[in-house]
Amino acid sequence: MSIKIDKKIKLQKLNDGFEISINEITVLRHTIEQPMLYVGYGEEKIDMYRGNFDIKDYVIERTALRYATVEESDDSTLIRFSKYPKGEESLIISIKEEQQRLKLEFDQKDKMINRIWLRAAADQDEKVYGCGEQLSYFNMRGKNFPLWTSEPGVGRNKTTYTTWQADVKDKAGGDYYNTNFPQPTYVSSKKYYCHVETTAYADFDFQNDSFHELQIWDIPKYVLFEAADSFVSLVEKITALFGRQPELPEWTYNGVWLGIQGGTDVVEEKLERALAKGVKVGGVWCQDWQGKRITSFGKRLMWNWRWNPEEYPNLDQKTKEWKEKGIRFLGYINPYVAIEGDLYKTASEKGYLALNEQGEDYLVDFGEFYCGVVDFTNPEAYEWYKEVIKDNLIDFGLDGWMADFGEYLPTDVVLKNGVSAKIMHNAWPAIWAKVNYEAVQESGKLGEVVYFMRAGYTGSQKYCTLLWAGDQSVNWSLDDGLASVIPAALSSGMIGCGLSHSDIGGYTSLHGNKRTKELFMRWAEMGAFTPVMRTHEGNRPDDCFQFDGDEETLEHFARMTNVYVKLAPYTKELVKMNAESGLPVQRPLFMHYEEDEKSYDIQYQYLYGSDLLVAPVYEEKKEKWSVYLPEDEWVHLWTGEEYNGGGVEVDVPLGYPAVFYRKNSVFAKLFKEVSTI
Amino acid sequence: MSIKIDKKIKLQKLNDGFEISINEITVLRHTIEQPMLYVGYGEEKIDMYRGNFDIKDYVIERTALRYATVEESDDSTLIRFSKYPKGEESLIISIKEEQQRLKLEFDQKDKMINRIWLRAAADQDEKVYGCGEQLSYFNMRGKNFPLWTSEPGVGRNKTTYTTWQADVKDKAGGDYYNTNFPQPTYVSSKKYYCHVETTAYADFDFQNDSFHELQIWDIPKYVLFEAADSFVSLVEKITALFGRQPELPEWTYNGVWLGIQGGTDVVEEKLERALAKGVKVGGVWCQDWQGKRITSFGKRLMWNWRWNPEEYPNLDQKTKEWKEKGIRFLGYINPYVAIEGDLYKTASEKGYLALNEQGEDYLVDFGEFYCGVVDFTNPEAYEWYKEVIKDNLIDFGLDGWMADFGEYLPTDVVLKNGVSAKIMHNAWPAIWAKVNYEAVQESGKLGEVVYFMRAGYTGSQKYCTLLWAGDQSVNWSLDDGLASVIPAALSSGMIGCGLSHSDIGGYTSLHGNKRTKELFMRWAEMGAFTPVMRTHEGNRPDDCFQFDGDEETLEHFARMTNVYVKLAPYTKELVKMNAESGLPVQRPLFMHYEEDEKSYDIQYQYLYGSDLLVAPVYEEKKEKWSVYLPEDEWVHLWTGEEYNGGGVEVDVPLGYPAVFYRKNSVFAKLFKEVSTI
Structure with a gap:
């Protein structure tokens, strides 16, 4: 039957x-x-x-x-x-x-x-x-x-x-x-x-x-x-x-989002130096806009989500000045409130925090400081936090932020909706995304404001405007270094999160890992071929080589931001496609070469749209790089040399990652222009 | 009902x-x-x-x-x-x-x-x-x-x-x-x-x-x-x-079994030096009596079980000379035969080896060399290996040996008895013990010859004459250093293996661990209060401080062997008790103090018989040591100070481990004599 x-x-x-x-x-x-x-x-x-x-x-x-x-x-x-x-x-x-x-x-x-x-x-x-x-x-x-x-x-x-x-x-x-x-x-x-x-x-x-x-x-x-x-x-x-992500704001394509910390003057100074060197800048991203603290882990933030005028004097004016230059200001928020801050006080008084079994505010250890968990299952708390985002972030002048965390919901917390925290734990990242989404949407700013998240779950597709690949170690390891962000983008792209990017240079410099100049440069090269370029100083900035660490790096970096900006018309098409049909920006090779059996096991190369193939260099001290090309007519971006597929090896001096375009691409002219940068 | x-x-x-x-x-x-x-x-x-x-x-x-x-x-x-x-x-x-x-x-x-x-x-x-x-x-x-x-x-x-x-x-x-x-x-x-x-x-x-x-x-x-x-x-x-172990041979109580390697002359020289210093020696134990090989792990043995006259010229005579002085010769064997040797050749030809699924001899990787597995489920192979022990070991003049290994039976080996190797794997150590037992028994040498094993399983109680605690790291770690041999003796004692001892100084010096003088001395101190004192050079003798490393150590060591020999009348009683009633020589405190709740959680002290309480120093650079005494009348062995139980702290200079005797012991006089050594 x-x-x-x-x-x-x-x-x-x-x-x-x-x-x-x-x-x-x-x-x-x-x-x-x-x-x-x-x-x-x-x-x-x-x-x-x-x-x-x-x-x-x-x-x-x-x-x-x-x-x-x-x-x-x-x-x-x-x-x-x-x-x-x-x-x-x-x-x-x-x-x-x-x-x-x-x-x-x-x-x-x-x-x-x-x-x-x-x-x-x-x-x-x-x-x-x-x-x-x-x-x-x-x-x-x-x-x-x-x-x-x-x-x-x-x-x-x-x-x-x-x-x-x-x-x-x-x-x-x-x-x-x-x-x-x-x-x-x-x-x-x-x-x-x-x-x-x-x-x-x-x-x-x-x-x-x-x-x-x-x-x-x-x-x-x-x-x-x-x-x-x-x-x-x-x-x-x-x-x-x-669901699908909206398109990225137009200003994104102005250049890199420079991750800088240390107060208005430091930011201004670093920004000016970058601009003077020809770095294309789309935004400055200052995590510590709301203040910072120092722990044994490294530099941490204050976690009371409002402008800290001691740390960032005149920021209210500066954001406007920068905006006029085409440079937006981005900040940081997460779904916890540090016990020292006024937001915690409000939340605690109004009963907006998740509780412990004794009915007290549940305090989570975030590494030498403690926070309350805003209970998003309480509709009032949910609405309140949206207002915090609208008032303290959007209205203040932030055009973007890292919407960090979401993974820490303890399983023994007591929530307003009465559902076990074991069931709510995985739901939390998407709820946190939705809080951000609604705050932006209700401000009429979707497509103008962008927030990026590392935590996700079912629902992030619709509610998270941009992923970032989390906290890589500042090294070359496959599982936690530069290479790891490629499978991260490919896998999330397969289930509908087609916009991803990563901390250029990686983040975590614990246990003897220090970010080298070469790692930073290779990561920046890869970043130019992702929808958003953004740097991070790292958890211990002094242990991390920075974009302005020396002249050579600054020049290399400026060039890569120019590549990114030059590619923008192509990238925008890809981002639009993602918004309209869910086709991710970074794609596995088999997405367009289904017949190619080998393509199914390749996780450290990607198609950037259908017309570019990117094979980032993820090992140190490499002069040549082996690439697998599915059968097609490929042109090596930097030399113009043509290939028909199979295993090839190309020169990869710093600044020239292994990138190929399809000869018949309608963007071939653009790619040729990129090659001359 | x-x-x-x-x-x-x-x-x-x-x-x-x-x-x-x-x-x-x-x-x-x-x-x-x-x-x-x-x-x-x-x-x-x-x-x-x-x-x-x-x-x-x-x-x-x-x-x-x-x-x-x-x-x-x-x-x-x-x-x-x-x-x-x-x-x-x-x-x-x-x-x-x-x-x-x-x-x-x-x-x-x-x-x-x-x-x-x-x-x-x-x-x-x-x-x-x-x-x-x-x-x-x-x-x-x-x-x-x-x-x-x-x-x-x-x-x-x-x-x-x-x-x-x-x-x-x-x-x-x-x-x-x-x-x-x-x-x-x-x-x-x-x-x-x-x-x-x-x-x-x-x-x-x-x-x-x-x-x-x-x-x-x-x-x-x-x-x-x-x-x-x-x-x-x-x-x-x-x-x-x-079942129960037979008593140890009388000659055991003559002194330490000195673990020496390197050939007849080296052994002779080291032995003479030890004797001259007053070290009491019961035996010399030469693992490499059958030859050695060098691997990246360290010094390994040849695994062809017969006297190697190149390595040990005149050994046949020497064993007799030493015996006359009250010093026995001990060797080494295990249940595998290296492919380079004549025993392998015989076993292979006669079909005495375990097979792989293709019906060929199954070769096991023992670390840069390969061996066949004698298939003890084949009665002929079993008898043959007993003859190897009788002819090549006992008849040659060995009065003891390390009967090493037994743990390696691969689970995909094909055995003569048709039983899955997954079922035979755990059985193997006790079968290996039985092979040794019967060889000794059939030679009429039970109680005169002793072999010691690390591997065991149900049945080892009857068939294994002496345990040793295996291959500790040459360090102070709780899980793998000096301390670990105490719970080892206590736990095996609870299930009927009441005779245990350990490599004085430990064995494994990999990964930067080197045996220090202090570790050797503390381990020797503990060894004096176990049924057998035996040293081991370690897997990398050059990385291990030896009993003759300097004069101070040699003197300390000599003194501890004298303590051991002086204690012999008491120890013999304990060993006899173990043979007759299964009461282990080293016992947990609760064995005799059932009412003492604390005693049930003490794993780094032991009762040596009912009348001595031993608390070995298992941390470095200790001048004082805390001991828990169950309620009784205790006398500190070295000072004669009296205690009634509870937590006490005593001085533990090198050579004076924390040992107490029961004031009312019938051996009190003997203990007083020991205290003066």
């Missing part, structure tokens, strides 16, 4: 089970021997230390639901799952088509269940991408990926000394899967995506040959599968579901 | 389950809500690299057997366990009394089961000991303990730099539970033991308040519980079950 749920979705009965396919792709297969569903219950232990989570699970029972009966009703097909023949049903799944998507809804009958393991059918050669922003593995096949927003880790690889030190000193080393932006959504090389609608802890395991096992610590609201005929069409469908 | 299985063992029916007790101690409790049994199946991945195992388990199902029916038959009580009411039975347990022990036998009905989790009833305050030789935790409550014989690890603590380096370079860092000698037997502070008869991988989890969860990757042959009125009685019962 075969039930056509709609023309794309088909349920085929098997001897002792069934198969469900979309676009002829089998996505679910169930037999008594190989059931698609396991349920059970566990007791988790979750400890947080400064955004780093130690999560252990004791699975007490995990039982296959082998016995399934399929039953058709008016608008859906019901599948009743039991543990044993003719046993009580543990779970009922209703299957239906909704806007060409296969939708699974769950009706929990066995009340003990707090874990499910759903198996999606897989092929041995299949690859999988997405799951939010993944920094170590773009193709996730062969590993499991816990999905829980957290600090991404310092080092992120247990075999590096940096990671070990970070683990021992601060429990902060992380591992390949740690990310600020997880999302229970994967994209298969078989051209379908699967999305699990849940904010519970999840762990997607792609280690098995014949199935992907999706573990969720709750019954999900629903699960979606949708297929497409091409990857371009697939990302369009994904963003039709999750 | 209450079924009395015998006068000590009682099964009490509950509303929806039952309880089983021995000596009024509830050891098993089962209800529908809190079942005592979970079953399931998993797929393990086991990778070995030089004796270090990476073991992962994917548990596919784990289901409670909630429904139990109790049924009495002629000689036992049957409990039928099912997953659901009136469902098919998955497992039947027969319960009976056998020699006052509660015995559970399993009849597997569901053939898919390859994992069981058995819960023993626990109290919150209960402590647990044993599980073989545990080096980090004597009381195991609060942690889980995988039970799989392996290299113990270099560092054994993920927060130490040594461990991290060992992990990254050689996958060899280990963790708190890694041990050469695991055993699925624990002893509860409630005065019962529980033994699981299996050689499959197991993991005993003592983290829960109300139960201990015993995970076994097979259906065990049986499970035993036995209780006693005192700990002294309990260890007697344990050793009645497992």
